[in-house]
Amino acid sequence: xxxxxxxxxxxxxxxxxxxxxxxxxxxxxxxxxxxxxxxxxxxxxxxxxxxxxxxxxxxxxxxxxxxxxxxxxxxxxxxxxxxxxxxxxxxxxxxxxxxxxxxxxxxxxxxxxxxxxxxxxxxxxxxxxxxxxxxxxxxxxxxxxxxxxxxxxxxxxxxxxxxxxxxxxxxxxxxxxxxxxxxxxxxxxxxxxxxxxxxxxxxxxxxxxxxxxxxxxxxxxxxxxxxxxxxxxxxxxxxxxxxxxxxxxxxxxxxxxxxxxxxxxxxxxxxxxxxxxxxxxxxxxxxxxxxxxxxxxxxxxxxxxxxxxxxxxxxxxxxxxxxxxxxxxxxxxxxxxxxxxxxxxxxxxxxxxxxxxxxxxxxx
Amino acid sequence: xxxxxxxxxxxxxxxxxxxxxxxxxxxxxxxxxxxxxxxxxxxxxxxxxxxxxxxxxxxxxxxxxxxxxxxxxxxxxxxxxxxxxxxxxxxxxxxxxxxxxxxxxxxxxxxxxxxxxxxxxxxxxxxxxxxxxxxxxxxxxxxxxxxxxxxxxxxxxxxxxxxxxxxxxxxxxxxxxxxxxxxxxxxxxxxxxxxxxxxxxxxxxxxxxxxxxxxxxxxxxxxxxxxxxxxxxxxxxxxxxxxxxxxxxxxxx
Numbered sequence: 001x002x003x004x005x006x007x008x009x010x011x012x013x014x015x016x017x018x019x020x021x022x023x024x025x026x027x028x029x030x031x032x033x034x035x036x037x038x039x040x041x042x043x044x045x046x047x048x049x050x051x052x053x054x055x056x057x058x059x060x061x062x063x064x065x066x067x068x069x070x071x072x073x074x075x076x077x078x079x080x081x082x083x084x085x086x087x088x089x090x091x092x093x094x095x096x097x098x099x100x101x102x103x104x105x106x107x108x109x110x111x112x113x114x115x116x117x118x119x120x121x122x123x124x125x126x127x128x129x130x131x132x133x134x135x136x137x138x139x140x141x142x143x144x145x146x147x148x149x150x151x152x153x154x155x156x157x158x159x160x161x162x163x164x165x166x167x168x169x170x171x172x173x174x175x176x177x178x179x180x181x182x183x184x185x186x187x188x189x190x191x192x193x194x195x196x197x198x199x200x201x202x203x204x205x206x207x208x209x210x211x212x213x214x215x216x217x218x219x220x221x222x223x224x225x226x227x228x229x230x231x232x233x234x235x236x237x238x239x240x241x242x243x244x245x246x247x248x249x250x251x252x253x254x255x256x257x258x259x260x261x262x263x264x265x266x267x268x269x270x271x272x273x274x275x276x277x278x279x280x281x282x283x284x285x286x287x288x289x290x291x292x293x294x295x296x297x298x299x300x301x302x303x304x305x306x307x308x309x310x311x312x313x314x315x316x317x318x319x320x321x322x323x324x325x326x327x328x329x330x331x332x333x334x335x336x337x338x339x340x341x342x343x344x345x346x347x348x349x350x351x352x353x354x355x356x357x358x359x360x361x362x363x364x
Numbered sequence: 365x366x367x368x369x370x371x372x373x374x375x376x377x378x379x380x381x382x383x384x385x386x387x388x389x390x391x392x393x394x395x396x397x398x399x400x401x402x403x404x405x406x407x408x409x410x411x412x413x414x415x416x417x418x419x420x421x422x423x424x425x426x427x428x429x430x431x432x433x434x435x436x437x438x439x440x441x442x443x444x445x446x447x448x449x450x451x452x453x454x455x456x457x458x459x460x461x462x463x464x465x466x467x468x469x470x471x472x473x474x475x476x477x478x479x480x481x482x483x484x485x486x487x488x489x490x491x492x493x494x495x496x497x498x499x500x501x502x503x504x505x506x507x508x509x510x511x512x513x514x515x516x517x518x519x520x521x522x523x524x525x526x527x528x529x530x531x532x533x534x535x536x537x538x539x540x541x542x543x544x545x546x547x548x549x550x551x552x553x554x555x556x557x558x559x560x561x562x563x564x565x566x567x568x569x570x571x572x573x574x575x576x577x578x579x580x581x582x583x584x585x586x587x588x589x590x591x592x593x594x595x596x597x598x599x600x601x602x603x604x605x606x607x608x609x610x611x612x613x614x615x616x617x
Contacts, residue, residue, distance in 0.1 A: 024605045031545075038548045041555065045510060084505055091561040121440050122563035146561065149615070173566035220587045240505045267440045 048083075049235065080199055081192040085241035089194060090146045091175040092119045092243075093235065094126055099142040113196045114141065115233045117167055118177045118243045120259060124154070124169040125266055127259050129233045129246035132161030143169060153272065161219070162254055164246075166266060177243035179260045186226065191253075193226065193234040202226050202236075208252055213282040214303045218275055218336050221283075222329050223252040236340055261337060275336050277357070278306035283328045284317060296347050300326055311355045313348065320345035369415040369460075378456040380407055385436050385449045404429055423526055424459045426487060428452070431492030438499050438564060439571050455485070479530045487576055494575075495568035497554070502546045502564060521547035522570075522578040532586055539608040542582050549573060566614045570607075577603060 060307040080086065094117045101112035117126035130137075135156070150258050155168035189204045193216070205227035230251055237245040245255040265273045280303040286295060299317035306312075318326060321334050322343050335342070342357045369377075384400045408425045411417065429452075436448045458481065497516040501509050521543040528539050553574055557567050577600070584591045610617075 034545060034548060038552065041552050043557065049510065088505070089557075123440055172562040172617055173614050175561050175563050178505060242505070268442045302605060332436065 020097070044068075075213035081201075081237065081239055083242065085192060085239060086199070086235055088177070089116075089237065092177045094119065094143050094145050094151060094169060095196065096128060097142045097144065098140050100140045100165075110196075116144070116194075116196070116235050117169075118235060118256070119174045120151040120153070120166075120176060120263055121267055122172065122174050122176055123267070124151075124171050124174055125263075126167050126169060126174075127256065128165050128167060129163055129248065129254060131160075131167045131249060133158050133163075133165045143167075157266070157271065159258070161270070162258060164254070164259065166259075168270075178241070179256060180238050180240075180242035180244060182255065182257050185244070185255070187224065190239065191226070192237050192239065193230050193247060195231050195234050200230070202228070202230060202265060204253060208250075209328075210252070214280045215282065217279045217281065217300060218238075218277055218332050221332055223248075223254065226251055226253050247291055257333070274307050277335055277342075278304075279309065279312060280306070283326075292350050294352055295350075296352075298326070299347060300331060301327075307334060309357050311357065312344070312346075314352075315348070317347040319347055319352075367415060369411065369417065373411055373415065374427050374460045377408075377411065377425070377460045378453055380404060381432060382449050382458060385432060385445075385452070388433070388436060389445055389449065391513050412580075415511045418531075420526065421446065421459055423455075423522075423547065424482070424489075427489040427493075427523070428455055428459065428485060430496075431489045434492045434496035434499075438495060445460075453607045459485075463489045482530060483527050486527050490520050490575060491568050491572040493523075494554075494571045495564050498558070498564035498567040501558060509555075509558065512523065513551050516554060517547040517551035524575070524582070527579060528583055528586065531583060535586070536584070542586070546578065546582070549578060560611075562614060570610070573603075573607060 029176075064146075096114040097108055098112045098115060102108055107186055115128045115130055115286065118130040119126045133156075138153055138156065141153065143153060145151065152170040153167055154170045156327055157166040158164075159166070185204060187204055187207065191202055193200050193202050203226075205225040207222045208225055209222045211221055215221075227249055230247040232249055232251075234245060234247040236246060236253055238244060243256055245253055250256040262272045265271065279300075279306070281300050283298065284301040285298040296319040297318065299319040301315045302312060302314055302318065305314060305316070321331065322325065322336070322338065344354045344355050344357060346355060381404065384404050387400050388397055405426075408422075408429065412422045412425070417610070432448050432452050436445060436457055439445070439448070494516060497512050500507055501512055524546050525539055525543040528542070532539065550571070553571055557571050560567060560570070562570075584596070
């Protein structure tokens with residue numbers, strides 16, 4: 001028997017219970033949609049995290065999916081870098097083309113590709129390997145990002161010692177490259193190199209001494225060879241997408257360590273701050289037994305003490321810098337980066353002598 | 365029982381962040397940085413536990429300090445470093461004196477101008493936090509973005525919660541549900557944003573813009589009047605147009 005409507009009340013048209021029910025349904029529906037979206041997103045994230053190859057960039061122009069690593073005797077390595085590294089190269093570089101080689105509107109031959117500038121700062125500083133640079137070349141350069149946007153060049157700075165051209169593009173909010181831990185690069189380290197559209201996995205090989213004797217103490221002493229073959233100007237990155245440097249004319253790795261070191265000067269002053277230490281010499285090693293106690297095993301033999309270091313003399317052998325024994329491969333970095341005074345231990349006239357050199361810096 | 369903050373503590377609270385920022389600026393080393401940040405955290409924790417501080421003041425002390433440190437580290441223009449050193453004097457003066465609850469007012473919601481200023485501070489803090497999060501991802505690609513986005517979404521939800529609590533009293537449970545929904549949305553937005561080819565400053569702006577509008581509409585929804593869509597449609601349309609426009613021009617801003 002149904003419950004009768006009391007005669008003194010109006011006909012029942014509104015149910016509070018129904019009202020709350022439909023209110024709740026709306027909320028539940030909203031929560032279900034949000035949960036569903038969150039669930040899908042979460043699943044995709046976790047699966048991409050655990051199995052990135054499932055979401056490989058096959059077909060993307062940056063990845064050479066046909067690249068056969070077996071040919072290069074590195075068969076145990078994967079054929080493409082991480083998706084993160086590929087994305088990073090795409091977002092954080094600007095391609096330079098020679099616009100004089102344009103064959104039709106916006107069509108260029110492969111030879112028009114000058115190189116890839118790695119972005120160093122969000123306000124537009126990038127770096128490219130181009131040892132034959134002169135300012136006249138700039139008028140022929142066309143700078144395009146991965147989306148085809150064209151950027152004007154505002155300023156350039158040429159580091160002839162390393163063959164790096166620092167380019168200031170007009171613009172802002174550029175995605176930048178990150179740098180690796182430089183101490184991790186030794187023989188056998190895996191890296192990825194890329195030209196315009198092909199990735200290749202390579203390894204760091206022999207350490208090659210690149211200075212002539214005698215040489216300035218601040219000159220880079222050695223570089224690592226990249227194996228097997230590489231192309232001049234190829235950009236070198238780690239698996240994670242850190243920017244390592246470029247392949248130079250001799251097939252050696254020209255690291256971007258110096259770019260990272262000078263970046264703050266580039267941003268603040270639009271120029272490099274150079275160490276004024278100009279000692280010239282070469283590395284020597286002791287052979288045979290010495291009668292004198294504390295005779296060092298090796299050091300940097302000074303041929304010319306330069307203009308700014310009166311305490312250093314021709315014929316001195318620098319054996320320690322700031323308490324650390326000299327390492328030919330790293331000494332130049334220690335000297336370049338030390339902003340305070342340099343404490344030197346010398347071998348002079350068969351005696352150990354300690355001196356302090358003021359390390360001044362000059363703008364380039 | 366906790367006591368009220370003496371004047372010298374309030375004054376020192378204004379100066380401690382600029383001092384820390386100056387130290388970070390002129391002695392750039394990891395050791396100096398972590399030590400300075402540790403001193404700052406220790407100081408604000410000490411006054412939070414010792415004196416009778418409002419929860420808003422405690423939150424703003426930590427959040428605003430972190431924001432200025434992040435901006436100091438990540439903004440490349442040297443001129444702005446000095447702005448970030450001196451501007452906190454004004455901001456922390458506001459936090460130390462004006463953000464305190466007024467006992468003379470029976471209702472514990474803030475006066476409108478103060479509420480607005482505090483809301484702006486929360487928006488600024490959220491923006492700076494997003495910038496830091498994206499920068500962490502860009503400079504340290506090995507660091508898990510899942511973790512970065514989780515922490516950022518929690519932070520932004522907390523900031524939204526703090527803004528809503530300036531307007532609504534004693535509705536913790538209701539606000540908490542919205543904060544959780546909010547964290548989910550921000551988490552997903554961040555995973556979209558990293559696929560835009562911009563730097564961290566731009567990504568932070570684009571994320572906080574959406575966050576701001578969302579928290580605003582949740583706030584409207586929580587009022588008795590609910591969202592008056594007829595009034596808001598124009599606001600939303602203008603924002604949508606501007607947002608799309610900014611996506612195109614942000615490279616040259």
